[in-house]
Amino acid sequence: MTKKNPKPAQAHSAEVKDARQRPVSLRFADGSQVQFKLDAVFLAHGVCAVGGWFSEPATFSLEADDEEITPRRQTTVSRPDVNAFLQTPETRRHGFACIAECAPSRTLFLLAELGQRNTVVRIALDMTTADEEEAETYPAVFGAEALRKLRSLLHRRENAHSRMRAALDYAISYQDEQGESLCVLSGWAILSDDATLEVEGEDGRQIPVSRICFWPRADIEQLYGGVVGKTQRGCGVTITLDECVLDGEELTLAGCRAGERQKLCRIEVNQESAFHTFIKRVFSIPHPWTELAGIFEKLFLKPLGRLQAGRMTTLAALPPEEGVVGEPPASPDISVIIPLYGNIDMLTTQLLCFSEDAVFKTRAELIYVVDDSSILDAFRIKIDELFRLLQIPVRWVFGCVNRGFAGANNLGASVARGKFLLFMNSDVFLRDSGALDALASCLRDDPDAGIVGCRLLYPDGSLQHAGMRFLYRDALRIWTNVHPYAGCAPELDPASGPAPVPAVTGACMLLRREDFDAVGGWSTDYIIGDFEDSDLCLKMRAQGKKTIYHPHVSFVHLERQTFALLGDDGYRQRLTIFNAITHQQKWRSELSSSQGQPA
Amino acid sequence: MSSRPRILVLAHGHPDFSLGGGEIAAYSLFQQYARHPGVEEAFFLARIDRGRTATGGISLHADHEYLWEQQRGNDFFMEGKNLYATLTTFASFIRAVRPDIVHLHHAVHLGYEIIEVLKRCNPRIRLYFTLHEYIPICHNQGQMIKTDGRLCHVSDLDACVRCFPQKSAAAFWQRKRRFQHYFSLIDGFIAPSEFLRQRYIAWGIAPERIRTLENGLRPLPALPPRPMKDSRGRCRFAYFGQITPFKGLPLLLQAISFLPGKLQKRLVLEVHGANLEKQPEDFRTEFETRAAPLEEQGVLRVIGPYEPDRIAERMAGVDWVVVPSIWWENSPVTIQEAFAFGRPVLASNLGGMAEKVRHGVDGLLVAPGNPQAWADALAETCGNNQLWDQLHGGIRKPFSVEESAAAHLQLMGVAHD
Structure with a gap:
């Protein structure tokens, strides 16, 4: 049994493997014996407690990896049961409790030094049978004094565990020309419930946290399992600062609790000079999908709304550049307004289709809104050639910078001279001659009609649009616009004639000029572009005007995902959810009331 | 047609430079038209690419025969390389030649815009188009063979995208839509075989707008059967x-x-x-x-x-x-x-x-x-x-170029004498 002596000064050493199942007896040369047993072995949160009894007095310590650990506390405990077993008087205190701090992963031994015999007994503590957090179930074994010590140690340990931790993954800022700014910080933080986060600038100034939101971060929660404050939604954290933070400034995130302030992490701020790049980075933060509505509403709705409004005011003031090829009709019935963004691949086909339509040639003016400076040059060359080839006069207007769907269409409308405005996407193609007249007479015949939309077909001939309706997505908590019957054969469309619908797509819709002006045109509240069409239909409805779907007029819609050009790591979907929140903030009751309407 | 027409034959190549079946068929028809008493004058304009950049210039090659310097354009949409030259040089050539009839063969590399320009120059010009292959139907060099080598029986958006995954269905839709636009300006189509005609009818050309006319065979000498010198027979x-x-x-x-x-x-x-x-x-x-x-x-x-x-x-x-x-x-x-x-x-x-x-x-x-x-x-x-x-x-005597030219002229409404 004797193998190794950690204390060479001692004459004897005995090693014992299992002292929990039954009492162990060690016999000595003189024929005497020592009996002992371990009753409880406890290990949790870096605290080890061992309780049991020895037939004669001993002093205890722990040994971990050949290293002796001095116990925090060792006590003798009165054990009448042991007195009865050993047949000793109850005044003899055979019980002991030994409490020490040690790392949990180590293999441990209890060392019992029998002073009278110059002997150390080394007892292996089998951690597989160690009780976790069950010290309280052995009050008789440990005794009141040792238990108190154990509790206080454990309490201190838990506090040490719940010390604050944080890291930031994103620090993105933007400032517009009016000086409006926004800085978004995002990462994770483990805090106790009574703690708050503060942000400090490089110069030590306190930067007020304008808004803060917590959200689940499964990865962090797994890493620090079970230590996240219960009142927060999770340890993911996103913070917005309205104060301007410049590029390269290093911010410090600090946790404050009961007057104690602890610096948690630092991050260098990345300032984006382009609004769309800023938007892309902000909406690339991987907030969980089902948390987005809450986070966006609380954090982004106001500040981004303010930035977007400021931006659109600035853009609207920029003087546009205009041009014309050929001679458009002097007083056109219809102005066809088409924004161009990303490329001009479909321009030739679109103009070929227009060139086949008699109404188009005599009574319509075509206005292209070049909403992308990178295509202006190629557009001007191409439009010049196409005019020579097809003799379709074209007006064009270039707004200097990308204004988005609404801004570009509003710019087109500002130069249009027609009594009717036909807003059309660059991937929509005239199919039936007489289509423009049919749509216009729908408005002429019904003074209560405000907007008329048409049937749109995919290139394979199936329905792409037959009116829109609103659908609530419970998991995301947003109202979305959906296209009923999309993908179906046109004959499956139940609409048999022009009829009111909740909304029609902005890919192709006709309005009277005065109605368009009366509602203030396309709303520029939506960033880059989403929901402007339903917004316009709802604005028209607020004026008492209906939105009509005309199933007898068909156009082809190639519906390329124009915005996919901006690159997509989920940011575009998140931005759509943000725009949906803007949309439902304005129209919540209208959206829910028209939900059941057939579309 | 009240008076004798002036006919321009337009082809993607001249047999002096390239001996393809389409070039030969076009050129021999031009020669036949030129000597036909019902035709006032016939002209031949062929594309050529001598690597002199896309000048788009037209030059005289031989009596009534012209060459048009055009590089490869956009094969997918059949757009000419130099559209500006089509709008200017080609248009002024047409105004000078004053054709009443233009017979197009194979507009490859010329660009289908020439069709629009011809009608723009003179809406009364009658346009006839001989379809030698399936280029408008099939982007795989007009062969109607799938890119994996199998025969293609029907072209549709999905099938075309499977052959050319880098192109979208939207691109193939546009391709067909553009061709249909230009084809709507053509007065009559000619297919060298009924099989080809049926393929184009399935694609969307109205049956009454496309006729089958075989290419004529050039005059060839008669040949006796192979003299047999042994008992092996016709082997x-x-x-x-x-x-x-x-x-x-x-x-x-x-x-x-x-x-x-x-x-x-x-x-x-x-x-x-x-x-x-x-x-x-x-x-x-x-x-x-x-x-x-x-x-x-x-x-x-x-x-x-x-x-x-x-x-x-x-x-x-x-x-x-x-x-x-x-x-x-x-x-x-x-x-x-x-x-x-x-x-x-x-x-x-x-x-x-x-x-x-x-x-x-x-x-x-x-x-x-x-x-x-x-x-x-x-x-x-x-x-x-x-x-x-x-x-x-x-065996019947094959259709000759004379017979073919006469049939073409009849189809174009040109009087026999």
Whole structure:
């Protein structure tokens, strides 16, 4: 049994493997014996407690990896049961409790030094049978004094565990020309419930946290399992600062609790000079999908709304550049307004289709809104050639910078001279001659009609649009616009004639000029572009005007995902959810009331 | 037409520079129109690319023959490289030539914009368009063969995207939409075979707007049957044309290997073919592997390419002409030539071949791509003098260029005298 002596000064050493199942007896040369047993072995949160009894007095310590650990506390405990077993008087205190701090992963031994015999007994503590957090179930074994010590140690340990931790993954800022700014910080933080986060600038100034939101971060929660404050939604954290933070400034995130302030992490701020790049980075933060509505509403709705409004005011003031090829009709019935963004691949086909339509040639003016400076040059060359080839006069207007769907269409409308405005996407193609007249007479015949939309077909001939309706997505908590019957054969469309619908797509819709002006045109509240069409239909409805779907007029819609050009790591979907929140903030009751309407 | 028309023939190449079937057909029609009493004047304008950049310049090549310098444009949308030149140089050429009729062949690399420009110059110009292949229907060089080598029976957006995954369905929709626009300006379409005509009708050209008119065959001298010097009978077969994966030659060699040894000793196949060296390596290997043992036995004789005017010499020594193509073959000139020289034809029962050969009358039609069917056909014909005489007697004189030009002029409403 004797193998190794950690204390060479001692004459004897005995090693014992299992002292929990039954009492162990060690016999000595003189024929005497020592009996002992371990009753409880406890290990949790870096605290080890061992309780049991020895037939004669001993002093205890722990040994971990050949290293002796001095116990925090060792006590003798009165054990009448042991007195009865050993047949000793109850005044003899055979019980002991030994409490020490040690790392949990180590293999441990209890060392019992029998002073009278110059002997150390080394007892292996089998951690597989160690009780976790069950010290309280052995009050008789440990005794009141040792238990108190154990509790206080454990309490201190838990506090040490719940010390604050944080890291930031994103620090993105933007400032517009009016000086409006926004800085978004995002990462994770483990805090106790009574703690708050503060942000400090490089110069030590306190930067007020304008808004803060917590959200689940499964990865962090797994890493620090079970230590996240219960009142927060999770340890993911996103913070917005309205104060301007410049590029390269290093911010410090600090946790404050009961007057104690602890610096948690630092991050260098990345300032984006382009609004769309800023938007892309902000909406690339991987907030969980089902948390987005809450986070966006609380954090982004106001500040981004303010930035977007400021931006659109600035853009609207920029003087546009205009041009014309050929001679458009002097007083056109219809102005066809088409924004161009990303490329001009479909321009030739679109103009070929227009060139086949008699109404188009005599009574319509075509206005292209070049909403992308990178295509202006190629557009001007191409439009010049196409005019020579097809003799379709074209007006064009270039707004200097990308204004988005609404801004570009509003710019087109500002130069249009027609009594009717036909807003059309660059991937929509005239199919039936007489289509423009049919749509216009729908408005002429019904003074209560405000907007008329048409049937749109995919290139394979199936329905792409037959009116829109609103659908609530419970998991995301947003109202979305959906296209009923999309993908179906046109004959499956139940609409048999022009009829009111909740909304029609902005890919192709006709309005009277005065109605368009009366509602203030396309709303520029939506960033880059989403929901402007339903917004316009709802604005028209607020004026008492209906939105009509005309199933007898068909156009082809190639519906390329124009915005996919901006690159997509989920940011575009998140931005759509943000725009949906803007949309439902304005129209919540209208959206829910028209939900059941057939579309 | 009250007075004699001026006719301009427009082609993608001039036979002086490029000897393709389309170029030859266009040029011989131009020559016929020029000498026809019902035509006031005929002109020929052919695209050429001499690597002088896309100047778009037009120059006089010979009397009434012009060359138009145009580089390759956009093959997908059939857009000319230099649209500005089409709008200016070409338009002014048209105003100078003042054609009443323009006969287009193969607008490849010229750009379909020329159709719009022609009508813009003079809306009264009548436009006729001979469709030599399937370019408007099929982006795979107008072959209606899938990019994996299988025959394509119907083109639709999904099928086209499967062949060209880098293109979108939207792009193919636009391609067809643009072609339909330009084709709406054409007064009449001409298909060299009924098979090709039906393909275009299925694609969307109204049946009354497209007529089948065979390409005419140039005048060829008559040729007596091969004099027989031994008792082996009518046992000499010959293949004429390019050696490409679509022509079915390995299949024919496989068929010969199926034949009994006695028949193999009798049969001779001559291959008068070119361009094997330009083919993909796996095809070359397949051809050469199958050819080597047959050449050794003396069954197969690979003779190589020939000049078109030497065809009579090559035909003189054979009895049967084989056309084992696994592709459609819209209007194979080999079949016309074989008939002109009085040689019965064994051809795949497919596309234009099935139209030109009358089974059991002037030749045999064989199940396409089936080596056993070809072995059976060879076994049936090899040395069968009686069948040869019967089919030889059934051969009709092929449609000549004069007849073809007359038929074209009639279709265009040009008076005979």
